[in-house]
Amino acid sequence: MADELFGECFLDYKDMDDVQLAATLQRLPPGEYEKPTRSGKLEPLIFRKVAPVFTWLDLVEDPRGLRSIYGADNPPSLEKILLHEVVLKCDGPSVVLRFDLPEFPTSAPIKWRDRGFSVVQIGLTMIGVKDLSLTGWNHHGWASMELASRDDLVMLEVLWGSARVQVQADAAAVTSISAYAGDLSLK
Incomplete structure (x- = not known):
């Protein structure tokens, strides 16, 4: 009844009553839809699928902590992070990245501001690691991180100078959030 073609669903509803139309609309592919104005019941109704805006926080388990600190609509950037460590753990198996x-x-x-804290540090844990790749080496400088989803896996890539860390895992979770007084300038 509903064919998805190039991000649009076309629905010919001329022979449907309101109950049938409502039931059909509930079976459309998941997503949000824009409904253009229609001039009459004989024209097909076209729904354009609106791509939801995803951020990296949408890919982590329970992002409430970071969202409460940064705001729901303003996730922190993963560009120019200061990577402190990458820890491989056999339990899980998991990979933990700690970075500013x-x-x-x-x-x-308020307690962070009262103590003069100026840098947020988080621990990001990749849980149920399926694949891990570490190439190159770097021990100084900014890194950039990207999280994506593919085939029910969370994909992580960190580029750090000539080094690259890639992880495929079942899930990602922010496992620690802290702050300290300091600056992010590279020494």
Whole structure:
């Protein structure tokens, strides 16, 4: 009844009553739809699938902590992070990355501001690791990180100078959030 073609669903509803139309609309592929104005019941109704805006926080388990600090609509950037460590753990198996985020939140917790903290550090754990690749080496400088989803796996890639870390895992989770007084300038 509904054919998805190039991101659009075409629905010919001229022979449907309101109950049949409502039931059909519920069976459309998941997503949000724009409904253009229709001039009459004899024209096909066209729904354009609106791609939801995803951020890297949509790919981690329970992102409430970071969203409460940075705001729901303003996730911290993963460009220019300061990577401190990559830890491989056999339990899980998991990979833990500990890094500083490039910007301090404008709505930081009061206790962080009162203590003069200026840098947020998080631990990101890749859980149920399926594949891991580490090439090159770097021990100084900014890194950039990207999270994506493919085939029910969370994909992580970190580029750090000539080094590259790639992880495929069942899930990703922010497992620690802390702050300290410091700056992100490279020494």
